[in-house]
Amino acid sequence: MSGTSGTGRRAAIIGSGPAGFYAADCLLKAGLTVDLYERLPAPFGLVRYGVAPDHQTIKRVTAAFERTAKLPGFRLRGHVEVGRDLALEEIRRAYHAVVLAYGASSDRRLGVPGEDLRGSHAATAFVAWYNGHPEHADDRYDLDSERAVVVGVGNVALDVARVLVRPPIELAGTDIAESALAALRQSRIREVVLLGRRGPSEAAFDQGELADIVALPGVEVVVEGDVNFEVPDGAEPAVRKNVEYLATLPRVPSATAERRIRLRFLASPVELLAAGERVRALVYEENELVQSQGRSVARGTGRKHELATGLVVRSIGYQGLPLPGAPFDVKRGIVPNLLGRVLAPDATPVPGLYVTGWIRRGPTGLIGTNKACAKETVDQLLADLELLPAPTHDPAALDAVLAERGVNVIDYVGWHTIDSAETARGQAQGKVRDKFTRVEDMLAAAAKA
Numbered sequence: 387m388s389g390t391s392g393t394g395r396r397a398a399i400i401g402s403g404p405a406g407f408y409a410a411d412c413l414l415k416a417g418l419t420v421d422l423y424e425r426l427p428a429p430f431g432l433v434r435y436g437v438a439p440d441h442q443t444i445k446r447v448t449a450a451f452e453r454t455a456k457l458p459g460f461r462l463r464g465h466v467e468v469g470r471d472l473a474l475e476e477i478r479r480a481y482h483a484v485v486l487a488y489g490a491s492s493d494r495r496l497g498v499p500g501e502d503l504r505g506s507h508a509a510t511a512f513v514a515w516y517n518g519h520p521e522h523a524d525d526r527y528d529l530d531s532e533r534a535v536v537v538g539v540g541n542v543a544l545d546v547a548r549v550l551v552r553p554p555i556e557l558a559g560t561d562i563a564e565s566a567l568a569a570l571r572q573s574r575i576r577e578v579v580l581l582g583r584r585g586p587s588e589a590a591f592d593q594g595e596l597a598d599i600v601a602l603p604g605v606e607v608v609v610e611g612d613v614n615f616e617v618p619d620g621a622e623p624a625v626r627k628n629v630e631y632l633a634t635l636p637r638v639p640s641a642t643a644e645r646r647i648r649l650r651f652l653a654s655p656v657e658l659l660a661a662g663e664r665v666r667a668l669v670y671e672e673n674e675l676v677q678s679q680g681r682s683v684a685r686g687t688g689r690k691h692e693l694a695t696g697l698v699v700r701s702i703g704y705q706g707l708p709l710p711g712a713p714f715d716v717k718r719g720i721v722p723n724l725l726g727r728v729l730a731p732d733a734t735p736v737p738g739l740y741v742t743g744w745i746r747r748g749p750t751g752l753i754g755t756n757k758a759c760a761k762e763t764v765d766q767l768l769a770d771l772e773l774l775p776a777p778t779h780d781p782a783a784l785d786a787v788l789a790e791r792g793v794n795v796i797d798y799v800g801w802h803t804i805d806s807a808e809t810a811r812g813q814a815q816g817k818v819r820d821k822f823t824r825v826e827d828m829l830a831a832a833a834k835a
């Protein structure tokens with residue numbers, strides 16, 4: 387049922403990842419009704435399609451989202467793409483407030499020659515592929531070279547490196563996409579070189595994530611090059627942990643390791659070299675660190691080296707995209723805002739429009755970071771509640787429009803049917819879940835509700 391509850395106010399949220407669900411939870415508990423719009427038939431965003439399949443404990447955060455979905459006044463409007471099936475303006479007319487929580491779905495580029503060669507990929511796409519995202523289910527990766535190079539040293543880079551070196555048998559029972567598992571079983575990759583443009587104290591990953599890779603049987607992690615393991619004065623505890631841990635790792639590869647990760651700091655890719663259409667090598671330049679505006683930045687030394695490889699994955703961050711009808715800060719890749727209130731180009735708040743999650747603050751932070759972010763955004767919304775203009779349309783009118791446009795909306799019952807079908811398929815194969823990787827298959831499963 388759509389409509390209003392305790393406060394007589396209703397909100398729409400765009401995007402059903404952690405940011406969207408945490409915002410829904412705060413709004414429902416404050417007495418609003420919530421319609422959660424999601425472009426795929428399945429909810430949970432990056433928890434389903436970003437968190438690595440061998441991190442099932444992290445994926446269990448969906449239990450909290452399931453509890454939110456049971457609160458009175460919640461509706462999932464799955465398989466509705468805002469900006470395609472419904473304009474943002476149409477949605478805004480039907481709710482007191484709209485919260486943008488659609489994340490950062492694209493990737494950043496290196497801007498070096500050869501970046502578009504076959505064999506050069508964005509980590510965002512690679513991660514979506516092994517997680518069975520419908521838009522990447524048919525992607526193909528050539529895992530036939532002995533070495534892969536991953537650019538960037540954040541937690542996503544470690545996820546990619548770990549999935550590439552982990553024995554595939556250890557991934558078989560997870561919810562990894564079958565096609566990815568089959569490709570990894572055939573993989574000839576034995577070594578992954580991770581390139582960090584700055585030094586150990588600027589590494590973006592968490593020490594525990596690296597320690598998990600070090601603990602993998604048959605996998606060796608080596609720190610290469612002339613790097614400084616001094617902990618900077620006043621360093622955050624996480625930086626200290628990283629640097630002290632990195633200093634304990636071997637500096638020279640052993641001859642016996644079955645698979646290896648080489649961490650090379652102070653190194654930036656400058657070119658990808660081709661054999662025909664395909665990457666055959668990556669050229670990197672050694673960097674030195676210089677201080678600029680109170681921060682360490684990498685500066686090339688002119689010393690260049692070539693690494694033979696057939697697979698380059700750039701893991702240099704996600705990138706937010708604009709949503710038609712909403713303001714956008716192109717430089718920062720976010721929706722401009724003040725504490726979650728969306729700001730128009732003249733810096734005044736847009737009445738009834740709010741933003742949370744990665745599209746509010748950029749693609750950083752862990753899943754839990756979105757909880758505080760959503761609360762702050764919803765606090766602004768609640769402070770404005772009495773002043774919000776009443777909607778001129780009813781959400782039921784939107785349902786009629788969607789039906790006219792031939793959109794097959796998936797509600798929470800429909801999602802549960804998909805969910806049960808996926809877990810049943812998984813159980814039959816000894817897996818946590820076997821995801822549908824095509825939207826039509828999800829819709830067909832939901833139709834059995």
Ligand code: NAP
Nearest residue numbers: 538539540541542543583584590701702703704749750751
């Ligand atoms: P990230 O943490 O921002 O790391 C991006 C990395 O790319 C940094 O090492 C950055 O180096 C480097 N980089 C950026 N531009 C570059 C360029 N032009 N050339 C070379 N290197 C470049 O981003 P992420 O790894 O995509 O992760 C996104 C967020 O999700 C993070 O908050 C992360 O912690 C979180 N996450 C957590 C987990 C987990 O807990 N298991 C798993 C995945 C993701 P600089 O520092 O020099 O810019």
